[in-house]
Structure formats: C-alpha cells, structure tokens
Amino acid sequence: MLSGAYNPPMRLLSLLVCAFLLGGCPSPDDDDSGTSEARFDSEITEALREALEDELPSMPAHGCTVALRHNDGSEWAAGVGLDGPEGEPLDAGAPFGVASITKTYTASMVMELVDDGLVALDESLEQHLPGVHPRGAEITVGMLLRHTAGIPGALGTTEAQADVPRAWTEDELFAFVADDPLVHGPGADYAYSNTHYMLLARIAEAATQTPWREFMEGRLLQPFGLDDTRIPALGEDWGDVTSSWIDDAPFPAAFRTHPQAIGAAGNIVSTALDVARWGKGRFATGLHSEAMKAAEREGTQIAPDIVYGLGAMVLDTDGGEEIGHNGALGGFATWVGHRTDAELTLALLCNAWGGGAQLNVGYPLGVAQETLWEAIDP
Numbered sequence: 001m002l003s004g005a006y007n008p009p010m011r012l013l014s015l016l017v018c019a020f021l022l023g024g025c026p027s028p029d030d031d032d033s034g035t036s037e038a039r040f041d042s043e044i045t046e047a048l049r050e051a052l053e054d055e056l057p058s059m060p061a062h063g064c065t066v067a068l069r070h071n072d073g074s075e076w077a078a079g080v081g082l083d084g085p086e087g088e089p090l091d092a093g094a095p096f097g098v099a100s101i102t103k104t105y106t107a108s109m110v111m112e113l114v115d116d117g118l119v120a121l122d123e124s125l126e127q128h129l130p131g132v133h134p135r136g137a138e139i140t141v142g143m144l145l146r147h148t149a150g151i152p153g154a155l156g157t158t159e160a161q162a163d164v165p166r167a168w169t170e171d172e173l174f175a176f177v178a179d180d181p182l183v184h185g186p187g188a189d190y191a192y193s194n195t196h197y198m199l200l201a202r203i204a205e206a207a208t209q210t211p212w213r214e215f216m217e218g219r220l221l222q223p224f225g226l227d228d229t230r231i232p233a234l235g236e237d238w239g240d241v242t243s244s245w246i247d248d249a250p251f252p253a254a255f256r257t258h259p260q261a262i263g264a265a266g267n268i269v270s271t272a273l274d275v276a277r278w279g280k281g282r283f284a285t286g287l288h289s290e291a292m293k294a295a296e297r298e299g300t301q302i303a304p305d306i307v308y309g310l311g312a313m314v315l316d317t318d319g320g321e322e323i324g325h326n327g328a329l330g331g332f333a334t335w336v337g338h339r340t341d342a343e344l345t346l347a348l349l350c351n352a353w354g355g356g357a358q359l360n361v362g363y364p365l366g367v368a369q370e371t372l373w374e375a376i377d378p
Contacts (some may be wrong), residue, residue, distance in 0.1 A: 007106060061350035065349045100194075121142035335367075
C-alpha cells in the first residue's frame with residue numbers, strides 16, 4: 001500500500017482498490033470489457049512470426065520476443081530464436097531489461113502528477129529539488145522530460161565509468177555532473193541524458209512524499225495488471241533476466257550497469273506482452289488528460305520523421321502516427337510502439353548487441369518499421 005503524504009485524486013481511488021484488494025481491474029478508460037474472447041487473426045500472427053524468423057539471421061540478436069496488443073483487448077506474444085548462440089528456444093515470456101522504455105513509465109508518472117496539480121511542466125528543477133544543480137532555476141520539468149535541459153549524462157563521467165557495475169546512488173551521480181557545464185543552454189537544444197530521468201523520479205518523490213518505485217508500482221504497474229513487470233529495489237541486482245550478448249560472447253559483467261545506477265531512466269524488467277500492454281495503456285487509453293496527450297507530442301525533431309516529446313518518440317510513418325520508445329542497455333535492445341490509426345501496440349525485445357567498432361544497439365526500431373509492421377499490414 002502507498003505510504004507517506006500523497007493522497008490520490010478521486011479518479012484513481014477505484015483503480016487502487018482494484019489493484020490492492022481485488023487483484024487487478026481493467027485499465028483506466030479501457031475498452032476491453034466484453035472482448036475477453038477477442039483473438040488476433042492467425043494469419044497476422046503467423047506472418048509476423050515468419051517475418052521475424054526470416055529477419056533474425058541478419059540481426060545481432062540470437063533471439064527476440066515479440067508481442068501485440070490491440071485496443072479491443074486482443075493480445076499475442078511469441079519467442080523467436082534462441083536465448084544464446086547455442087541455447088534453448090527463447091520463451092515468449094522471457095524477462096528482459098527493457099532499458100530506456102523505462103522512460104515511458106517515468107514520464108507517465110510525472111505527467112500524472114501534472115494532471116493532479118502537484119507538478120507543472122514550467123516549474124523549475126530548483127523549486128522541487130533545491131540545490132541539486134547550480135542552474136536548477138533555469139531548468140524546467142518539461143525540459144527534463146524532453147531532454148532539452150542540457151545536463152550531461154552522469155553514467156558517462158570518468159568517475160562512474162571507473163566502476164560501471166557499482167550500485168551508484170542518485171546523489172552520487174548528481175554530484176558527478178553538478179559542476180560540469182551544460183551540454184547546451186536550458187531549452188536551447190536536444191541532448192539525450194539519463195540524468196534527466198533520474199531527476200524526474202526524484203521530483204516525483206518530492207511531490208508525493210513517496211519513494212518513486214513504490215509510487216510507480218501503485219499508480220501504474222498494479223492498476224494496469226502488469227504482473228510480469230518489476231522495478232528492482234534499491235541495492236537489488238537485475239535478478240531473473242534472460243541472458244544477453246555482444247555477438248556470440250556473453251555481455252561482460254564489468255560493463256553491466258547496475259539497476260540502481262540507471263534507476264528510473266532504464267531499470268524496469270518486463271516481458272514483451274507486458275510491455276505491449278503498457279504501451280497500449282500509456283498511449284491509447286485515458287491515463288492522461290487531453291492536454292497532456294497534446295503536450296506529449298510536442299518536442300524536438302531528432303530525425304526526419306521523429307519528434308521526441310514527453311518521454312516518447314513520435315514517428316510519422318506510412319501507417320500513420322506511431323508513438324513509443326526504444327532502449328539499449330546491458331546487451332538488451334528494445335522497442336515499443338503504438339500505431340494510433342491501427343489501434344495496435346507492438347513490442348520487440350532482443351537479447352544481443354552487434355559488436356565491432358560501432359556497436360549495433362538500435363536495430364529493433366528499424367526491424368519493427370521495415371519488417372514487422374509490413375507483415376501485419378502489407
């Protein structure tokens with residue numbers, strides 16, 4: 001049960017009763033009622049599986065899990081390939097570190113607090129976390145969400161890189177970059193930084209007087225029935241996750257970031273089906289107000305057809321708008337995207353990076369766009 005001073009608004013009380021007393025209820029404003037028998041057409045799922053199997057030899061991954069979730073409640077998941085170079089077939093329910101897909105949950109947590117009136121996008125970092133950064137008065141919550149605050153990535157500093165697997169605390173990491181110059185002036189440009197999302201989690205803690213892990217579990221994971229999704233506790237290692245690789249070699253322990261160190265920027269562990277359920281819940285239901293949904297899509301053009309908004313990448317595709325996020329951490333490479341017109345969410349979690357001078361870590365986004373969506377809607 002949630003503790004501390006935070007009192008949820010009335011619109012959440014029924015959800016929290018469902019989550020804590022009844023063991024789960026439909027998502028907020030969900031349209032799944034009466035559709036428990038809905039199923040995907042087997043031609044679609046077989047075409048998708050075959051497309052991924054055909055693509056796998058050209059990918060760095062030894063195996064991937066893939067899942068679909070339709071707005072009507074239909075869902076499907078599969079494992080393709082192996083859990084290692086000579087391993088067993090990868091199970092559809094294999095747990096992965098979802099990496100920066102975590103940012104969609106963290107952003108959603110903050111967006112909920114904006115809707116609750118506890119946080120505002122134009123409020124400063126200094127207002128919520130006094131003294132955490134010397135330029136905190138110039139940096140807003142909206143800048144942190146959109147990666148335009150300019151704070152460097154703490155995990156990339158010399159201090160953090162000297163001991164990558166260490167369970168660095170948030171305060172230690174914030175101190176590493178507090179005196180470093182900003183990458184650019186506040187709001188002046190886009191520069192992706194995990195530090196932004198660690199700070200957002202602390203803002204949520206300050207606003208609710210509740211540990212962010214506890215708040216996220218009670219506000220997002222439990223009401224949406226994400227039973228196969230977990231946030232490692234403080235000091236806890238990754239636990240039960242599928243193995244990950246660089247080419248055919250196990251991902252080196254010496255370069256595996258501790259979940260405490262990446263925190264709310266990338267530490268969630270989940271399955272493809274739970275990620276697809278979350279993507280549908282985050283991007284297709286009434287979780288956030290209409291004002292937040294509109295603000296979510298406003299941001300910086302980071303590629304010809306991609307805008308980075310509030311913890312989400314908004315893609316202009318041949319199939320219409322797709323909104324989601326990618327991730328890469330510790331040998332895992334991930335993508336989740338919701339296509340608004342198709343009313344469909346796709347999650348793809350893969351278990352290896354490509355080696356070489358330039359690590360290949362971003363391929364799930366390309367595979368989803370160029371292969372999987374084409375198989376679903378040729």
